[in-house]
Amino acid sequence: MRLILLGPPGAGKGTQAAYITKKFGIPQISTGDMLRAAVKAQTPLGIEAKKIMDAGALVSDDLIIGLVRDRLEQADCKPGYLFDGFPRTLPQADALKDAHIPLDYVVEMVVPEENIIERMSGRRVHPASGRSYHVHFNPPKTPGVDDLTGEPLVQRDDDREETVRHRLAVYRDQTRPLVDYYSQWAASGTAGAPRFRKVSGLGSVEEIRDRIFQALQD
Numbered sequence: 001m002r003l004i005l006l007g008p009p010g011a012g013k014g015t016q017a018a019y020i021t022k023k024f025g026i027p028q029i030s031t032g033d034m035l036r037a038a039v040k041a042q043t044p045l046g047i048e049a050k051k052i053m054d055a056g057a058l059v060s061d062d063l064i065i066g067l068v069r070d071r072l073e074q075a076d077c078k079p080g081y082l083f084d085g086f087p088r089t090l091p092q093a094d095a096l097k098d099a100h101i102p103l104d105y106v107v108e109m110v111v112p113e114e115n116i117i118e119r120m121s122g123r124r125v126h127p128a129s130g131r132s133y134h135v136h137f138n139p140p141k142t143p144g145v146d147d148l149t150g151e152p153l154v155q156r157d158d159d160r161e162e163t164v165r166h167r168l169a170v171y172r173d174q175t176r177p178l179v180d181y182y183s184q185w186a187a188s189g190t191a192g193a194p195r196f197r198k199v200s201g202l203g204s205v206e207e208i209r210d211r212i213f214q215a216l217q218d
């Protein structure tokens with residue numbers, strides 16, 4: 001299984017990626033998680049990326065494309081992969097297409113903007129794995145603690161309301177055009193075109209999981 005999860009910040013891509021990757025035995029390629037790992041390790045990339053991410057802007061296409069290209073060479077990507085937060089611009093999508101990286105599905109998760117701010121403000125994450133929780137909607141078994149490792153949960157630096165609003169604007173301008181890009185490619189019937197699926201991201205985490213599993217069946 002080779003797929004892209006597309007959707008605005010806070011749509012639940014990371015949350016659903018955990019179920020999909022488990023079901024299909026594939027890795028999650030989250031460029032956001034990769035960048036946050038670089039920030040934590042204070043690599044030159046991380047130091048550069050930190051300022052951009054905290055402002056809610058996008059890291060340069062060249063940098064991201066290089067990061068993904070290296071990641072795809074690793075052996076665990078052989079059975080497939082799930083892209084989360086990538087591609088995010090038309091040049092990133094073109095880079096993927098030009099490199100003939102196979103794709104079976106593009107799944108768009110649709111969530112209205114008014115629901116996103118409350119999701120982000122209650123989000124807590126486990127930094128080492130990228131696992132996401134929500135204090136009300138998807139709480140950990142013990143408050144403030146990751147279910148699997150028992151390690152503390154933190155708030156992301158870019159989840160301040162002002163930054164979230166900017167990230168949403170960046171999504172509208174730069175990433176939303178990919179919905180047309182992929183739906184038109186899918187409709188063209190060209191060889192190698194992925195199937196395009198639109199799924200509502202409203203409801204319980206389990207309801208959305210089942211909707212996505214269903215969409216990946218046909």
Ligand code: AP5
Pocket residue numbers: 007008009010011012013014015016031032033035052053056057058059060064084085086087088092119120122123124132133134135137138158167201202203204205208
């Ligand atoms: P990235 O990490 O990709 O962030 P994002 O796309 O903005 O998405 P989020 O991780 O915020 O949301 P999500 O959809 O994963 O939602 P989640 O499952 O956590 O990118 C961060 C930054 O890195 C970017 O701003 C940019 O600077 C840089 N970057 C990354 N990739 C890049 C690229 N390709 N090019 C350039 N720059 C790049 O859920 C959100 C919350 O909602 C959680 O609290 C969760 O528990 C809760 N929730 C989930 N499902 C539900 C539900 N059904 N009901 C209620 N609450 C729910």
Ligand code: ZN
Pocket residue numbers: 013014015030032084085
């Ligand atoms: Zn995420």
